[in-house]
Amino acid sequence: MFWYKNLSHQSGGQMWQGPKQVGQKWQDFKHIFAGSDQVIYAIKNDGTLLMYKHVGQENGNFSWDGAPKQAGSGWESFKHVFGGTDGLIYAIEQDGTLFLYHNKKHAQFDAAWEAPKKVGNGWESFKHVFGGTDGLIYAIEQDGTLLLYYNKKHAQFDAAWEAPKKVGNGWEDFKHVFGGGSDGVVYAIRQDGTLCWYKNVQHANFGGRWEGPEQVGNGWAGFKHVFGGPNGIIYAVSTRCLNLHFKILTEPNFDRLEMVTAAREVFNRLLINIDIRSTEILDLPNLEQLDVGPCNKGILTNDIKTLFGNRRNVNPNEVVAYFVDSLLPSASNLIGCAVHPFNQPGFVLTKEQDNRWTLAHELGHVLGLRHPEENINKVRADLMEPKPAVINSSPYFEDKEKQTILSSNLIIQY
Structure with missing residues (x-):
């Protein structure tokens, strides 16, 4: 697994650190996504949920907090899984049911789960789904329509949804789309490997006014998994x-x-x-x-x-x-x-x-x-x-x- 850091992530520039290899044997996981507090979750094909802590996250050092911890089982059937803030995880079943999980001990690099809550349905048809910050979720339909959802009660481990807003179109051809970790930044990788930067300057107000796209890299087509961390950090698993x-x-x-x-x-x-x-x-x-x-x-x-x-x-x-x-x-x-x-x-x-x-x-x-x-x-x-x-x-x-x-x-x- 490679670590990148875009030092100009707030402005859409191309000041990069990396790639640096920070992990190995990540190719076989079904899903990988970042939590908060340096935690990375990975789901094996048999449904085992593992929890890692990358203590070298800020500088891209090959440094982890000991061995990974098994944090759960039975996660193999989910179509999309992605992290929220403060130990929250959203998971979408094949039938479109949306579940919300809360790991109360994520900050201590441990696992103590609240009982999962069913917080939605009808999510099965989305091509890409990923988390923003503070209860925001982006979802891309098959025709390229970009929708923005807002869970007003995410901080209380509950669900109270604003009606979704259409905040874009033309997003259907991207190979990977993921949140940039802060400030409304979204990264999208085209089929030819071009890495594009977008910024939703109204994300804090549940709006959708964009800066970009800016081309901030190329050669990103060969990755199996790509996901964002904090402060311009991107993790990518090569093939x-x-x-x-x-x-x-x-x-x-x-x-x-x-x-x-x-x-x-x-x-x-x-x-x-x-x-x-x-x-x-x-x-x-x-x-x-x-x-x-x-x-x-x-x-x-x-x-x-x-x-x-x-x-x-x-x-x-x-x-x-x-x-x-x-x-x-x-x-x-x-x-x-x-x-x-x-x-x-x-x-x-x-x-x-x-x-x-x-x-x-x-x-x-x-x-x-x-x-x-x-x-x-x-x-x-x-x-x-x-x-x-x-x-x-x-x-x-x-x-x-x-x-x-x-x-x-x-x-x-x-």
Whole structure:
């Protein structure tokens, strides 16, 4: 899951932070939506409701309040589910019945539910439904009509509706539509991936006078789930993922998480999640000093063949990073090597590293990238420099490299 923040969300500008990967394994959820107080709710296909707290929300840090908490069950049949304010959740059944739920302990990152209340019917035909602030709900009909509803008693966990108002039309072709968290902001994603910004300047008075649309981004077509948080924050779950496993023969002298963060920084630009699927300690002392020969594609030493046969709990289209003491022959001074047997994708890193980009560099090799040709006029860092230690700023991919990566069968499409 990616985190974005529009620093100019109140004016419809394009001052963005992100994307930053802040979560993994979110692709399988049926519904995901934000509550208040850093809480994010997610519904599994079996109806289990999980509750997460993103304590790194403000700055996009990969930081969560422990493990998710199971907050309920039986949520699998809802057609639309979205958050209100102060622990409220609205849920629409397939037959159009609208229910209101209240989690009294959302602020304590816990679950204590009031009995749900039936607060409406006839909601089954809407294409998109999402919450605004302070009891407002937007609903888009199949013909693109945008309606605004106001629940005057939302703060009392009850329902007293104003008659809905038509506040727009032409909204039928959007792929995703969601509230921007405050100030009447609404975001809408076109089928071509264009991200549009709207602002209802009369939302506080239950009106519908709009500023926008303003185009504030592109490339948003590939997301499975997109939803808004507070203060210009947007969460988006990509359909692209690379699964990575760690197999450790020698514990490295560097922070593995720092290298993973660096790799995510690079690959997230292609909307690729890097998910760490497992970590395993291997007791293979004879391979801790690993003979990789010349480390050239197609030349496999017996050490490489033996080591890469250790793929327990790893699928064929998943990558393994092996951590060893050193690589032989020692005269080569190698600190990483991505030569691997057919259908056993992976790479090796030594315990001593002099740059945070080495893991991303070797991962690039596994995905089919080569070292770049010499170019004295190079104006930006290339991830595939033969010596990653020379990279002193966040590297980029060239266009041909992007095409190679995205065509790899190791990039899983959900």
